[in-house]
Amino acid sequence: MAQGLFTIGFTVAEILQIQTKAKQMLLEGKTLMTWSESGSSAGKQFAMPVKETLDECAFALRKLAPETYGGRRRTIGRSSISHLPL
Numbered sequence: 001m002a003q004g005l006f007t008i009g010f011t012v013a014e015i016l017q018i019q020t021k022a023k024q025m026l027l028e029g030k031t032l033m034t035w036s037e038s039g040s041s042a043g044k045q046f047a048m049p050v051k052e053t054l055d056e057c058a059f060a061l062r063k064l065a066p067e068t069y070g071g072r073r074r075t076i077g078r079s080s081i082s083h084l085p086l
């Protein structure tokens with residue numbers, strides 16, 4: 001469940017950029033990369049799991065721009081009981 005990590009201090013444009021990069025990494029299968037050469041090695045990993053990143057982006061976009069990305073849907077239920085005369 002999203003925690004709202006990108007809702008404060010991030011613009012919609014920045015969130016879209018993060019979302020695009022996460023999608024690209026997912027499509028390329030590059031969520032974890034490692035290089036080794038001449039005894040040296042380096043590793044690169046996305047800051048958080050791609051699924052979590054995409055969830056956080058979607059949550060933040062709905063919160064920051066609900067008119068474009070859809071706000072939370074709230075359903076209000078109502079019930080009533082009618083008493084019929086005997």
